[in-house]
Amino acid sequence: MEHGVGVNKLQLHLGASNSVSSILPLTSEQMSPLLSNEREDSEDIQQLQEPSKELPKLLDNASYLIHLAVFGILGVLTRYTLDKLFGPSVGHVTSDQTILYLDLPSNMVGSFLMGWFGVVFKEDISNVSKYLAVALTTGYLGSLTTFSGWNQKMLELSVTGNWLFVVLGFLIGLFLVAFSIIFGIETAKGFRWLLTRLNVTSGSETSRDKTKAKVEAFKHHLVVMLVFLLILGLLWGVSGVLMIAEFKNGENAYLWIACIVGPLGVWIRWLLSRLNGHGLGSRGLLSWMRFGTLTANVSAACIMAALATTKIYVNTRDCDTIVKGIQFGLFGCLSTVSTFVAEFNEMRESEHPWRAYVYTIITICSSFFLGILIYSVPIWRMDEI
Incomplete structure (x- = not known):
């Protein structure tokens, strides 16, 4: 009995002390949830299959990029739909002038779904x-949620002097997305329990291994990649025609x-995510800090602020359309709340919960104060003139 308790305690200690929790399987990607599966799964599959059935490295990376692009576009379309549904034109729940910013519903939905698809399943x-x-x-959840859009709305409130709304916007926004991923995790666990009771879950380990070997076969990979490439071409083609x-x-x-x-934006964030978990210097200082996600969010917030300033100075319809499209698409997809809040939740549940709050404060404060210098200060000086 004592031996069993000791083993359980050891397992709990190892799970808590690991810099990577079950939420963030960070091996090849100490970064965004599930991306680590790239390396973990490929290593497992190499043991199950002949090398000839694996995609060459070039095609493997191309398949990732194509999948990310397709689901990234779907994330953009979903975010636009939720903005319209809850915004002033339909639901009148969110607006640019309150702490309930336009992108809040998409950030909450994306964080909730991250609990399902990025943690439990x-x-x-x-x-x-x-x-x-x-x-x-x-791809999808990272593009559905946007940190830079959230930060920009708070900057716009600061320009008008609504500092209370700014503080509440960050605090309430963080609370809601953090609660959303927790709620997603709990409901997903409940659904998994229901599937287990109904005997819907997969059977033996052998059957799962066989399924994996079959799914990861070379021909299957190639066909799926070509299908997604056609879908991507169709999405880009339709978007180009409608834009014109x-x-x-x-x-x-x-x-x-x-x-x-x-x-x-999705591709850049995917590449930056490889910075997560490596830390600074040869010793890997601060390896618990997710520098990849931090770089993506802060850089996207700063460039979005710079584009917003440019749009005000140029003040033409064509410039507004182009800049808004780049902000909403490129930098909305480069930054992410779903991954950020998953990392926050992972750190909060570790043996060093203070790291979650340090990481959050650094991300929000650096993005906002740099945005003040890039966006708010020029606007204030323009008003004085």
């Missing part, structure tokens, strides 16, 4: 397809620009 999705796992979390048609007179032209440039 992470391994199940990876067993089906490692590309789908990355596409859902890094609506650029001069349509109010949604910025959305189609966003769909065209959004995948670039």
